[in-house]
Structures are given as structure tokens and as C-alpha cells.
Amino acid sequence: MKQINIKALAQELNLSVSTISKALRDSYEISDETKHRVLELAAKLNYTPNPYASSLRGKKSRNIAIVIPEVADSFFSQAINGIESVAKGKGYHVLICLTHENYEHEQAILKEFQSGRVDGVLMSVSSETASGGHIQELIAKEVPVVFFDRALNGVAAARIVTDDFQSGYNATAHLIEQGCRNIAFLGVSSQLSISNDRMAGYRKAMEEKGLPFREVYCSSSPEDNHTLVTDLLRQHGRPDGILASVEKLATSVYQACAELQLSMPADVKLVCFSNLGIAAMLYPSLTTVTQPAFEMGKAAAATLLKLLEKKHTDPSGLDMVIPSELIRRGSSL
Amino acid sequence: MKQINIKALAQELNLSVSTISKALRDSYEISDETKHRVLELAAKLNYTPNPYASSLRGKKSRNIAIVIPEVADSFFSQAINGIESVAKGKGYHVLICLTHENYEHEQAILKEFQSGRVDGVLMSVSSETASGGHIQELIAKEVPVVFFDRALNGVAAARIVTDDFQSGYNATAHLIEQGCRNIAFLGVSSQLSISNDRMAGYRKAMEEKGLPFREVYCSSSPEDNHTLVTDLLRQHGRPDGILASVEKLATSVYQACAELQLSMPADVKLVCFSNLGIAAMLYPSLTTVTQPAFEMGKAAAATLLKLLEKKHTDPSGLDMVIPSELIRRGSSL
Numbered sequence: 296m297k298q299i300n301i302k303a304l305a306q307e308l309n310l311s312v313s314t315i316s317k318a319l320r321d322s323y324e325i326s327d328e329t330k331h332r333v334l335e336l337a338a339k340l341n342y343t344p345n346p347y348a349s350s351l352r353g354k355k356s357r358n359i360a361i362v363i364p365e366v367a368d369s370f371f372s373q374a375i376n377g378i379e380s381v382a383k384g385k386g387y388h389v390l391i392c393l394t395h396e397n398y399e400h401e402q403a404i405l406k407e408f409q410s411g412r413v414d415g416v417l418m419s420v421s422s423e424t425a426s427g428g429h430i431q432e433l434i435a436k437e438v439p440v441v442f443f444d445r446a447l448n449g450v451a452a453a454r455i456v457t458d459d460f461q462s463g464y465n466a467t468a469h470l471i472e473q474g475c476r477n478i479a480f481l482g483v484s485s486q487l488s489i490s491n492d493r494m495a496g497y498r499k500a501m502e503e504k505g506l507p508f509r510e511v512y513c514s515s516s517p518e519d520n521h522t523l524v525t526d527l528l529r530q531h532g533r534p535d536g537i538l539a540s541v542e543k544l545a546t547s548v549y550q551a552c553a554e555l556q557l558s559m560p561a562d563v564k565l566v567c568f569s570n571l572g573i574a575a576m577l578y579p580s581l582t583t584v585t586q587p588a589f590e591m592g593k594a595a596a597a598t599l600l601k602l603l604e605k606k607h608t609d610p611s612g613l614d615m616v617i618p619s620e621l622i623r624r625g626s627s628l
Numbered sequence: 629m630k631q632i633n634i635k636a637l638a639q640e641l642n643l644s645v646s647t648i649s650k651a652l653r654d655s656y657e658i659s660d661e662t663k664h665r666v667l668e669l670a671a672k673l674n675y676t677p678n679p680y681a682s683s684l685r686g687k688k689s690r691n692i693a694i695v696i697p698e699v700a701d702s703f704f705s706q707a708i709n710g711i712e713s714v715a716k717g718k719g720y721h722v723l724i725c726l727t728h729e730n731y732e733h734e735q736a737i738l739k740e741f742q743s744g745r746v747d748g749v750l751m752s753v754s755s756e757t758a759s760g761g762h763i764q765e766l767i768a769k770e771v772p773v774v775f776f777d778r779a780l781n782g783v784a785a786a787r788i789v790t791d792d793f794q795s796g797y798n799a800t801a802h803l804i805e806q807g808c809r810n811i812a813f814l815g816v817s818s819q820l821s822i823s824n825d826r827m828a829g830y831r832k833a834m835e836e837k838g839l840p841f842r843e844v845y846c847s848s849s850p851e852d853n854h855t856l857v858t859d860l861l862r863q864h865g866r867p868d869g870i871l872a873s874v875e876k877l878a879t880s881v882y883q884a885c886a887e888l889q890l891s892m893p894a895d896v897k898l899v900c901f902s903n904l905g906i907a908a909m910l911y912p913s914l915t916t917v918t919q920p921a922f923e924m925g926k927a928a929a930a931t932l933l934k935l936l937e938k939k940h941t942d943p944s945g946l947d948m949v950i951p952s953e954l955i956r957r958g959s960s961l
Contacts, residue, residue: 341765365705366699366704366705366708366724367702367705367706369700371699372698372705375699375726376700376728379726383733388725388736388737388740389725389726390723390724390725391699391723391724391725391726392721392723392724393708393712393722393724395709395712400716403721404721407721412745432674517905545906546905546906546909549906550909553909571906572879573878573879573882576879576882576883576886576910576911577906577909577910577911578909578910578911578912578913579911580911
């Protein structure tokens with residue numbers, strides 16, 4: 296099928312290209328009768344406005360992008376649903392791009408966006424991202440960016456986050472209450488805001504009770520994490536409690552306990568940051584810090600739309616912190 | 629920051645726009661020295677080629693899209709990883725768009741793609757999709773489409789699927805072997821290829837043993853599914869075995885059993901189509917039909933690239949069927 300353009304519509308109706316263009320834009324200069332004829336033919340011939348041509352004329356793409364490390368994580372899948380529930384209502388298309396926790400991929404994706412493919416970006420940075428030049432470049436090209444969950448310090452962009460410090464503190468205090476004295480924190484990356492904030496809460500709770508810290512950083516490979524957790528639980532003076540900072544680490548802890556014949560919660564107690572719907576059906580059921588994923592997605596999308604509609608140009612007053620919830624279950628009780 | 633275009637580069641270097649353009653395209657007409665000067669300044673000023681302008685000149689976007697119902701499903705998150713592992717290596721950007729099992733959303737997304745935003749599409753249709761006009765229109769505009777997992781009959785596009793019929797048959801035969809006589813099949817939609825093929829396998833296995841069928845269709849709402857499964861398990865003559873055709877239904881069955889104080893596997897045995905990594909840590913551990921999700925994603929992407937590189941124009945010889953695996957665990961043993 297041939298691509299139908301404005302010129303073809305103009306020839307068919309014996310009107311000028313400019314008249315067709317104005318009719319399609321619902322201009323007051325064109326009569327209703329002409330508009331009707333143009334729209335009827337456009338529908339009949341399956342005319343689609345060329346977004347590249349429109350963009351060159353300065354129009355917006357009506358696309359917003361979600362840039363996240365992965366989708367195999369219940370937090371992100373629920374946050375995406377929150378974002379789409381807002382964006383769809385306002386007529387935006389949502390594109391999801393994955394960095395796979397890789398800084399170069401993240402740079403390449405944002406570079407692509409500099410040229411107007413998307414109007415704005417909602418983003419959770421990769422665990423490798425230590426500097427924000429690529430994000431600042433995008434903002435400088437007037438593509439607004441809103442961070443959700445994982446924000447990068449030093450970049451002037453709105454951030455919709457949860458109370459990571461407080462959640463880390465509460466989860467640790469709960470493990471201490473349950474009798475743990477030797478609690479290990481499983482972090483993702485020393486560069487990542489959420490990992491550091493959750494760890495700072497853990498350290499404060501441990502410090503208050505005069506208990507020693509133990510922080511272990513995991514990788515993005517499930518095999519490496521399995522080895523790491525198995526080594527941790529096999530060693531002399533193994534932890535009696537674990538606070539895992541992301542969902543995927545729960546599987547490693549359950550597997551390692553099964554293989555080493557350690558019983559949860561008798562030998563090791565576990566709390567994990569996770570939005571897994573099936574957490575209550577695990578054996579034992581998993582104590583979670585459950586984030587307000589859907590609400591964070593909604594709030595992030597609403598904030599980006601404010602910036603796109605130029606109701607705000609300064610992102611500094613737009614930050615939000617939405618609290619998480621500690622759900623106590625069998626793995627720590 | 630102002631958007632740097634070719635004209636600005638030309639002014640700065642005191643060269644013509646045409647020379648700059650040729651230098652950037654590595655034309656043989658331009659000397660290496662000039663090319664070097666142009667590229668150096670382009671890098672310094674952070675020049676990005678305008679993709680809209682390029683596309684108008686007939687170039688490709690180097691984007692491919694994945695159009696799927698949702699990401700909160702381990703099959704899709706693993707398939708995405710398979711797709712990206714192939715696409716990234718060939719220099720393609722991958723965009724993910726979600727239909728949320730909604731036919732109108734799916735139509736709107738594909739309509740957008742008609743105008744050249746993406747070079748090709750990998751797609752698993754929504755559970756509401758009964759006709760393929762929107763897909764055929766896209767193919768007619770020379771945007772190739774490859775189905776993976778959920779294909780639509782009547783559309784001439786390559787399809788990378790698993791052996792749904794055989795898997796449904798094997799899972800049912802396993803439940804019968806374990807003593808079940810009254811097995812219910814939980815389907816997604818009477819329009820959906822995978823649901824119908826899995827059901828046909830279930831019916832054949834039941835028929836061979838002279839056992840009665842019972843098919844129940846679930847919805848996309850977790851609350852509705854919970855009610856439906858609870859009603860099914862509460863009634864007189866409740867099933868002693870369940871074959872669930874998608875991952876999210878497992879949660880409903882576990883919850884309903886807990887609430888009705890039915891014991892798995894003693895009262896009800898369960899097999900679920902699922903790629904959930906944590907299936908072995910559920911209580912009881914979950915017997916799954918595990919699909920070759922990563923491999924299907926890789927094969928689908930490789931097939932689309934063949935079509936994009938015009939090594940094939942006829943999709944008819946490109947179909948693939950990759951077998952799934954029945955993993956027997958506590959919920960059915």
C-alpha cells in the first residue's frame with residue numbers, strides 16, 4: 296500500500312496542500328464543510344499524519360519513555376501500570392526502554408531521545424550510573440526528566456521516591472526485635488541511591504544497638520548472587536538475619552538456605568524489599584518491605600505531565616516521598 | 629542548550645551545508661581532512677542527527693518494537709531479554725509497548741507505527757484480539773511483523789511459538805497419572821491461540837480416558853479471578869486437579885486453597901504454565917509447564933532481522949515451534 300500524504304489528499308480533493316493541512320489542524324480559517332470532506336477522505340484512504348514531518352514543524356511526538364533497568368521485578372511492572380494509567384488518559388503513548396543495569400546502554404538510549412523522539416522521560420537509573428552528564432544533556436535539550444525510585448544526586452530533576460532510609464531502619468529494627476544480632480545487608484551497588492539510603496537506615500538501627508555492620512554487594516547475574524549468598528551463609532559466624540535490598544535476591548537466599556539445609560526463620564531470618572504478589576505463598580512466607588509501586592508510577596507520570604504542559608518549569612518543588620510498608624510474615628517471625 | 633543542526637556546523641566551519649552533510653555520511657567526495665574537522669566539531673558541540681529529517685530522506689529508524697499484553701509475567705520478561713540479546717548486537721533500539729490485554733490499545737499502538745517510528749514489530753496479541761486488520765495494515769505499509777507466543781490466525785506473518793497443544797496434553801496426562809479424574813482447565817480467552825491450543829491438548833488427554841471436560845475462562849482482573857477460582861473450588865463436585873494456562877492464575881489457586889482450607893496436592897493438584905523463577909520455593913512447590921521464553925525471544929528477533937534485511941520477504945517458511953518442559957513438583961505429586 297502506498298503511503299498517503301497531504302499532497303495526495305490535496306490532489307484528490309482539488310484543494311491546496313495548505314488548505315488540507317489547516318483542515319487537519321482544525322483551523323478556524325477553513326469551513327466546516329471543507330474540514331468534513333478532508334477528514335472523510337483521510338479516513339477512507341487510511342491517511343496517517345507523518346510524525347517526522349510534524350516534528351520538523353515543531354509539534355510534539357506525544358510519546359513519553361520509561362527508562363528502567365529491567366522488567367523482571369514486580370516493583371517496575373507495577374510502577375509501569377501506574378504510569379500508563381495516567382499517561383493514557385492524557386493521550387500519551389508510553390515506550391519502555393531497558394538499560395539492563397548497563398551505563399552505556401542508558402547513555403545510548405538517552406542520546407537517541409535528544410532528537411525529539413519522545414517529549415519526556417521517566418527514569419530509574421542503572422546500578423552502574425555514577426554521573427549524570429547524559430541526563431543533563433537531555434534536560435538541556437528541553438526534554439524533561441523525572442526520576443522515580445532510583446534517582447541520581449547532582450541532577451536537577453524531580454524525584455518521586457519512597458522512604459528508603461526509614462524502611463531500611465524499620466526492617467532492621469524488626470529483625471533485631473526478633474532476636475537477630477548479626478544482620479547482613481545485601482546491597483545492589485555503592486552508586487545507587489536506593490541501595491545507599493536503605494543501607495544508611497540499616498546502619499543507624501544497628502548502631503543504636505551497638506551491633507556490627509556487614510554489607511555485601513550483589514551483581515546483576517543470578518549465578519554470581521547465588522555463589523555470593525551461599526558463601527555468606529556457609530562461613531563461620533554466618534548472619535542470623537538478612538536484609539535484602541531488591542526482590543531478585545530473595546530467590547538466592549531461599550535457594551542457598553535449601554542447599555545448606557538452613558531453616559528459615561530458625562537459623563536465618565529474612566526481610567526483602569519486594570512487591571512480589573506471591574510472597575505470602577512462599578515457604579516460609581516472605582516478610583517484605585512493599586513499596587507503593589503503582590502510586591509512585593502515577594505520581595511520577597503526573598509530575599512529568601505538569602512539566603510537559605509547562606505548568607511548572609522548575610522541578611525543585613515537585614519531589615515526593617511516598618512511604619513503604621513492612622509486611623511481617625514467616626521468614627522473620 | 630540550543631539544538632545544533634547541520635547549518636550551525638556549516639557556519640562555524642565556513643563550509644557549505646551540503647559539504648557538512650556529505651562529510652557526515654562519509655562521502656568519497658569529501659577529503660579525510662575535512663571529514664575529520666566536521667566530526668571533531670560535531671562531537672564538541674554534541675550534534676545529534678535529527679531522526680525525523682533522516683526518516684523523511686528515507687532512512688530507517690533502527691527501532692524495533694515489542695508489543696505485548698503485560699510485563700508482570702515471567703514469560704514476557706524473559707522473552708524480552710532474549711529479543712534484546714539479538715537486537716542490541718545488530719544495533720537496533722528496542723521499544724516495549726503494552727496493550728494491557730486491550731484490543732483498542734493494540735490498534736492505537738500499531739496505528740502509530742504505520743508512519744515509520746519503528747522498522748519492525750515483534751508481537752504477542754491481546755486476549756481480546758479476534759481480527760487482524762490492524763496488523764495487516766501495518767504489514768501492508770512494509771513494517772514486518774513477527775508473532776511470538778500468541779499468534780493470530782489469518783494473518784500472514786511468521787510465528788515463533790511453543791508446542792502448546794502437546795504441553796497441554798502432557799500436563800493433563802500427568803495429572804491423570806497422579807490420580808485426578810475431575811480436572812478443570814483455566815483458560816484466558818476463547819479468542820487466544822495459546823489458550824485454545826493448550827485447551828485442545830487437555831481435551832484430547834481427557835477424551836482418551838473418557839473423562840469429562842470443564843473449562844473456565846478467567847479475566848484480566850486479579851479480584852475477578854480470585855472469585856472465580858474460589859467459586860470453582862467451593863462447589864459440590866469441585867475439581868481434584870487444575871491446569872492453569874497462564875502464570876498469574878497460580879496465585880489465585882494458592883490463595884483460594886488457603887482460604888478454603890484445601891490442601892495441595894492432597895485435595896487439589898495444580899499444574900501451571902509459568903516461568904516463575906521462585907516456583908520451587910512456593911508452598912507447595914509449583915509444578916510448571918516452563919516455556920523456552922528466552923529462546924523464543926531470540927528466535928523471534930532473529931526472524932524479524934531476516935525480514936528487515938530482506939533476506940526473506942515471504943514469511944511462510946520462517947515459523948518455528950520450540951518445545952516447553954513439564955517440571956514436576958510438589959503441587960501435583
